[in-house]
Amino acid sequence: MPQTTAERPRRNEKSRQAILTAALQLAGEVGYTKLSIEAIAARAGVGKQTIYRWWPSKAAVLFDAVLALSTNDAGETTLPDTGDLEADLRTVLHATVRELNDPGYDRSMRSLTVALLEDEGLAAEYRRNLAQRMHEVKKDRLRSAQLAGHVAEDVDLDAAVEMIFGPLMNRWLTRSGPITPEYADTILTTALNGLRPRG
Amino acid sequence: MPQTTAERPRRNEKSRQAILTAALQLAGEVGYTKLSIEAIAARAGVGKQTIYRWWPSKAAVLFDAVLALSTNDAGETTLPDTGDLEADLRTVLHATVRELNDPGYDRSMRSLTVALLEDEGLAAEYRRNLAQRMHEVKKDRLRSAQLAGHVAEDVDLDAAVEMIFGPLMNRWLTRSGPITPEYADTILTTALNGLRPRG
DNA sequence: GCGTCAAGACGGACCGTCTCGTCTCGCAGT
DNA sequence: ACTGCGAGACGAGACGGTCCGTCTTGACGC
Known part of the structure; x- marks a missing residue:
């Protein structure tokens, strides 16, 4: 390229x-x-x-170094869509769990996070090049589910993406607990069902 | 003292x-x-x-400096509980929005975040002294609502807390969008109702 | 010959340690 | 009570070291 x-x-x-x-x-x-x-x-x-x-x-050097890594395996520009939203999301979340538990990924991404926190311009570029794209990919899958009637019509898809994928990233960032497939499943179930009692 | x-x-x-x-x-x-x-x-x-x-x-100096600030206004060890879960959470979320938009808070907390990312021991102390306590306070409010029948019995409260308060912090951290009361409301509505269509 | 390259010299900013001389405290001995 | 003394903490800053970002040199390739 x-x-x-x-x-x-x-x-x-x-x-x-x-x-x-x-x-x-x-x-x-x-x-x-x-x-x-x-x-x-x-x-x-x-x-x-x-x-x-x-x-x-x-910061810019590290940014390019991580970008080079991430761009290599960015062949998949879309999430799996088997028609079963929960299963597809679980697949992706479990992959994320594996990634976050990889020591190499963990350390370099933590360093990059510091770099992005300190350099606002670089953070904007990161959003433009990676974060936003990934967000859209997830949102697309939810939109597909929404059209198929598996997600309520009035749900804000941006908020939904944040609710499903945010907690895992947060736990990783703050080390507030272990990153496990079980935790991912709990988040997913809670996000899909919501908090209210289901009559 | x-x-x-x-x-x-x-x-x-x-x-x-x-x-x-x-x-x-x-x-x-x-x-x-x-x-x-x-x-x-x-x-x-x-x-x-x-x-x-x-x-x-x-890092330790900055940690103590921020801790001194936060301890001063930590008089409130509990969330409002009027019996209306959604209204109470909205109140708290809107207060958080105001805080995150305060430039002084924003800059010092961003610096502290870097310090915590770089010093694992300090991060553990932060969790012990502040983060965990705040998490429990939020969880307590949800438990109260659960006992009152306003939250489904099988909901994992830790996950619920993350889903309600996490997205706001994430947006702040990554500057992925404006921190507004409207965004907080959207998150809250989505979290309470979940994604599934409500037959 | 012009631009990139590896190598490294250069002044400056901070590092973390240390040495000063001053001060305040607590504890004698009177 | 008054005084004298040792122990620390204090403000100030010197010290060798690391890394900064810039600049110079001489070799190499287009």
């Missing part, structure tokens, strides 16, 4: 890859605040200037 | 206050990563050693 290279620079792809890899490794090892550009350059076997030439900050 | 002085240290309360105030101000002005202990000491009119003597890190 190097159509962006249509611009100008004679950029060393080998160095670029080495930098992104080193950034990801180091972020996982020492965390975001202790991540230094000097250390990235050293591990990548690269001059500091090569990093400063192409990225404005360590 | 100086019964804790029964220990040993002759600690200068004036300096302590000045340090916490300076930390909070600076965190709001420059953000967490650019917050430096030297700057805190300078603004507080205090020697660096006085900070290093009592706190292990800038």
Whole structure:
């Protein structure tokens, strides 16, 4: 996908890859605040200037590193749709649970989260490139279910997406409890049925 | 309440206050990563050693500063209970919306969030001292409603709390949209009714 | 020859430790 | 009670170290 290279620079792809890899490794090892550009350059076997030439900050480097990871497996631009909403959502939630329990994913995403909290512009780009797209994919599946009559007509789909997928992310972020398939199931059941007694 | 002085240290309360105030101000002005202990000491009119003597890190200083704020107005250890669950939750959610839109609260809490993401031990202490307590308070209100028959018997209350209060925090954290009373109402309605069509 | 590259020198900001001299406290001994 | 003394905490800041972001050098490739 190097159509962006249509611009100008004679950029060393080998160095670029080495930098992104080193950034990801180091972020996982020492965390975001202790991540230094000097250390990235050293591990990548690269001059500091090569990093400063192409990225404005360590946050941007880490952002690109994680983006490269996420873009690779972003082949699936849609959620499964077997007609059974609950089963489909459960499948996706369980996949998310597995991802969140992967130590590599956990550490690099935590570092990225810090980077996004500190850099508002980068956070906007993240939303534009990833978060919003993922949100739409989930919303699409709910809309399909709504049209099929499996979701009430007056339900706000944005709120619904947040209610189904938010609690898992929150528990991960705050470490307020274990991330298990059972927890995901509980969230899903509660979200689908709501709190009110069903007459 | 100086019964804790029964220990040993002759600690200068004036300096302590000045340090916490300076930390909070600076965190709001420059953000967490650019917050430096030297700057805190300078603004507080205090020697660096006085900070290093009592706190292990800038994260701990900021934690205490925010904790001091939150403890002051923690007089309310319970949610309103008028018998109308939806109205009571709406009241609380609207108060949360106001808080999240306050620039001072926003910036200091964002800095604290970074500190908690970077320091796992501090995050555990935060959960123990604040998050868990607040969670229980909300859960208590839902339990009361459940006993009164306003919430279905088989609803998992932990999941319910997450579903009602989580989306607002998520939107704040990721800046994925405006924090409005209307959004809070939508979340609340969706959570209470669930997604399924109500025959 | 022009731009990128690895390497690293450079002044500056903060780090965390330390050493000063000052002060306030609590506890003698008188 | 008055006084003298040791223990800490205090403000201030010097210190070596790390990393910052910029700049320079010389080699390499287009």
